[in-house]
Amino acid sequence: MSSTTAEDNLQENPLLKDFYFPPFDAIEAKHVRPGIRALLKKLESELIELEKTVEPTWPKLVDPLEKIIDRLTVVWGAVNHLKSVKDTPELRSAIEEVQPEKVEFELKLGQSKAVYNAFKAIGESSDWEALSDARKRIVESQLKEAILNGVSLEDDKKVQFNKFKQELARLSQKFEENVLDATKKFEKLITDKKEIEGMPASALGLAAQTAVSKGHENATAENGPWVITLDAPSFMAVMQHARNRALREEVYRAYVSRASSGNLDNTAIIDQTLKLRLEKAKLLGYNNYAEVSMATKMATVDKAEELLEKLRSASWNSAVQDMEDLKHFCQTQGAPESNDLKHWDINFWSERLRESKFEINEEELRPYFSLPKVMGGLFILAKMLFGIVVELADGLAPVWNKDVRFYCVKDSSSSPIAYFYFDPFSRPSEKRGGAWMDEVVGRSRVFSLDGTSPRLPVAQMVCNQMPPVGNKPSLMTFREVETVFHEFGHALQHMLTKQDEGLVAGIRGIEWDAVELPSQFMENWCYHRDTLMSIAKHYETGECLPEDIYRKLLAARTFRAGSLSLRQLRFACVDLELHSKYVPGGSESIYDIDQRVSKRTQVIPPIPEDKFLCSFSHIFAGGYAVGYYSYKVAEVLSADVFSAFEDAGLNDDKAVKETGHRFRETILALGGGKAPLEVFVEFRGREPSPEALLRHNGLLPVSASA
Numbered sequence: 001m002s003s004t005t006a007e008d009n010l011q012e013n014p015l016l017k018d019f020y021f022p023p024f025d026a027i028e029a030k031h032v033r034p035g036i037r038a039l040l041k042k043l044e045s046e047l048i049e050l051e052k053t054v055e056p057t058w059p060k061l062v063d064p065l066e067k068i069i070d071r072l073t074v075v076w077g078a079v080n081h082l083k084s085v086k087d088t089p090e091l092r093s094a095i096e097e098v099q100p101e102k103v104e105f106e107l108k109l110g111q112s113k114a115v116y117n118a119f120k121a122i123g124e125s126s127d128w129e130a131l132s133d134a135r136k137r138i139v140e141s142q143l144k145e146a147i148l149n150g151v152s153l154e155d156d157k158k159v160q161f162n163k164f165k166q167e168l169a170r171l172s173q174k175f176e177e178n179v180l181d182a183t184k185k186f187e188k189l190i191t192d193k194k195e196i197e198g199m200p201a202s203a204l205g206l207a208a209q210t211a212v213s214k215g216h217e218n219a220t221a222e223n224g225p226w227v228i229t230l231d232a233p234s235f236m237a238v239m240q241h242a243r244n245r246a247l248r249e250e251v252y253r254a255y256v257s258r259a260s261s262g263n264l265d266n267t268a269i270i271d272q273t274l275k276l277r278l279e280k281a282k283l284l285g286y287n288n289y290a291e292v293s294m295a296t297k298m299a300t301v302d303k304a305e306e307l308l309e310k311l312r313s314a315s316w317n318s319a320v321q322d323m324e325d326l327k328h329f330c331q332t333q334g335a336p337e338s339n340d341l342k343h344w345d346i347n348f349w350s351e352r353l354r355e356s357k358f359e360i361n362e363e364e365l366r367p368y369f370s371l372p373k374v375m376g377g378l379f380i381l382a383k384m385l386f387g388i389v390v391e392l393a394d395g396l397a398p399v400w401n402k403d404v405r406f407y408c409v410k411d412s413s414s415s416p417i418a419y420f421y422f423d424p425f426s427r428p429s430e431k432r433g434g435a436w437m438d439e440v441v442g443r444s445r446v447f448s449l450d451g452t453s454p455r456l457p458v459a460q461m462v463c464n465q466m467p468p469v470g471n472k473p474s475l476m477t478f479r480e481v482e483t484v485f486h487e488f489g490h491a492l493q494h495m496l497t498k499q500d501e502g503l504v505a506g507i508r509g510i511e512w513d514a515v516e517l518p519s520q521f522m523e524n525w526c527y528h529r530d531t532l533m534s535i536a537k538h539y540e541t542g543e544c545l546p547e548d549i550y551r552k553l554l555a556a557r558t559f560r561a562g563s564l565s566l567r568q569l570r571f572a573c574v575d576l577e578l579h580s581k582y583v584p585g586g587s588e589s590i591y592d593i594d595q596r597v598s599k600r601t602q603v604i605p606p607i608p609e610d611k612f613l614c615s616f617s618h619i620f621a622g623g624y625a626v627g628y629y630s631y632k633v634a635e636v637l638s639a640d641v642f643s644a645f646e647d648a649g650l651n652d653d654k655a656v657k658e659t660g661h662r663f664r665e666t667i668l669a670l671g672g673g674k675a676p677l678e679v680f681v682e683f684r685g686r687e688p689s690p691e692a693l694l695r696h697n698g699l700l701p702v703s704a705s706a
Contacts, residue, residue, distance in 0.1 A: 134673030318562025444502030509672020
């Protein structure tokens with residue numbers, strides 16, 4: 001091979017150039033192997049140099065360490081991000097090949113005795129008390145992380161530990177790829193209009209658009225053909241609106257059994273993951289992986305179980321009543337399945353009951369929620385609450401797809417304080433499902449762009465909503481509106497940090513079970529009258545959402561709250577159970593555990609073929625292992641935080657602004673520089689109370705346990 005090819009020409013490799021905004025438009029699969037290898041080589045020499053010259057001081061330990069950690073985080077983050085939003089077989093295999101080398105370097109870094117001893121010396125020095133909260137948190141978390149990374153293990157155990165880490169990284173990557181491929185694999189071509197009766201125009205438009213992309217060039221929303229997929233906008237439309245029960249059943253069964261058969265089967269990957277996590281925990285001296293995971297969280301296993309049980313018992317009777325109401329409604333509609341409701345009937349009949357009870361039709365609301373109006377209203381709210389201005393800055397930074405928008409966030413004096421990307425639309429052929437926010441770069445005094453002020457944070461928000469169809473903008477369901485607010489809450493915590501210590505700025509260093517607080521807090525504003533009215537304007541006529549519909553939306557907020565709560569509790573309980581009590585290779589399989597947990601958390605038990613665990617990316621390919629319960633912890637915190645705004649008076653602009661300012665200066669500003677519970681108390685004036693969540697969800701008083 002010629003030495004001037006892109007493979008070897010490191011001068012031109014975009015991953016190795018100095019950048020603030022990653023060159024997303026220039027990074028290709030061919031850059032990954034040479035780029036990451038050259039970067040790792042450089043970082044390794046920097047680590048060796050650090051170990052030689054290290055002293056227990058900030059400039060001689062933490063600053064050089066942060067530079068190493070940050071560079072790897074930013075470059076690997078850009079590559080991994082592209083895999084999530086622009087997946088190709090070439091990119092996959094390049095990442096797969098260099099990932100072990102990246103993990104090996106991280107282990108060297110995490111197990112560096114010289115670095116560990118220097119942090120220990122800072123912790124034991126006479127200067128300790130004079131350190132800021134943020135610096136103390138960095139020292140404490142670096143010491144804890146080093147222990148959990150195996151720094152104290154004897155050599156033979158360390159070799160074993162490192163093998164486990166490598167294999168776990170590989171399994172996680174493979175798990176996610178299998179889920180994406182299995183989701184992509186299912187396609188149902190429909191040519192007969194009768195088969196899709198009840199499906200709304202928006203869903204038919206999407207299904208026809210999908211058909212065109214699959215080669216049916218004359219497909220139209222009115223006459224088809226239509227292609228149904230397991231991508232969220234398509235799947236949910238079938239579940240909620242298709243009158244064809246057989247179609248719902250087929251799509252439901254395909255969805256809950258994704259990645260559970262053939263060469264995409266994740267069962268063995270899950271078993272191996274759980275086995276290695278347990279063995280890793282035992283090497284570190286813990287009883288199970290749940291204890292390892294909880295070592296860096298606010299809760300303990302017992303505390304998490306206690307909260308989940310409290311919420312479960314408060315939700316159970318309400319969920320049983322939900323099911324009775326649904327059966328009764330089906331009977332009044334003369335539905336043949338009323339005495340034998342199956343999982344593929346629940347969403348469909350729930351939508352009909354919601355329409356009947358609150359006279360709200362999700363689909364008829366879509367024209368009021370066009371993406372441009374939703375974003376406009378969200379930014380008006382952010383200005384009122386936090387005194388920031390969000391402006392479009394397309395063209396300032398390279399993007400990975402033409403639909404991606406780029407924004408600049410400014411403070412009240414019009415100075416930029418952060419930036420973010422927003423990638424809103426579903427692209428099932430190359431983009432993974434779900435919605436998420438991640439950091440691109442963090443705020444840091446070590447990386448000053450002008451030599452005086454800290455580097456500004458950059459975030460990315462990714463959603464998977466319905467793309468524009470024809471000349472209509474993206475018209476959103478109310479749930480999709482909530483999702484955008486949710487992800488923006490995460491982004492705000494990353495962007496509005498005032499923390500200059502890069503290792504605990506923004507979302508870095510925040511305990512996992514507190515990280516969902518700002519995101520779930522922001523969802524509450526979707527029900528705030530002024531906010532909703534600023535968003536909900538008909539995309540064609542500009543008319544506001546009628547007042548009576550707003551009141552119905554408010555009334556429908558707690559509709560089926562018990563059932564929805566139990567669904568989340570099933571996920572949280574099965575996660576905890578698999579990582580604390582499950583014995584890999586023992587008498588119970590992973591599916592037995594799920595079925596057992598479901599008896600306590602599902603009014604209708606899952607169907608035997610339900611293998612949802614095989615697509616449970618949160619815990620097998622994301623960071624949520626022994627962390628799914630944190631959604632419930634954060635719901636408690638966010639409901640309690642929002643009640644501070646209610647107490648101040650939601651219609652009193654001055655009070656809302658003052659409370660918003662306090663929220664910004666504590667929960668959004670302090671980052672990981674202070675313990676989340678202390679930050680909460682600083683904002684709220686007391687410790688959190690689960691009652692706030694139960695009240696918000698309409699689940700008080702606590703009913704008798706099931």
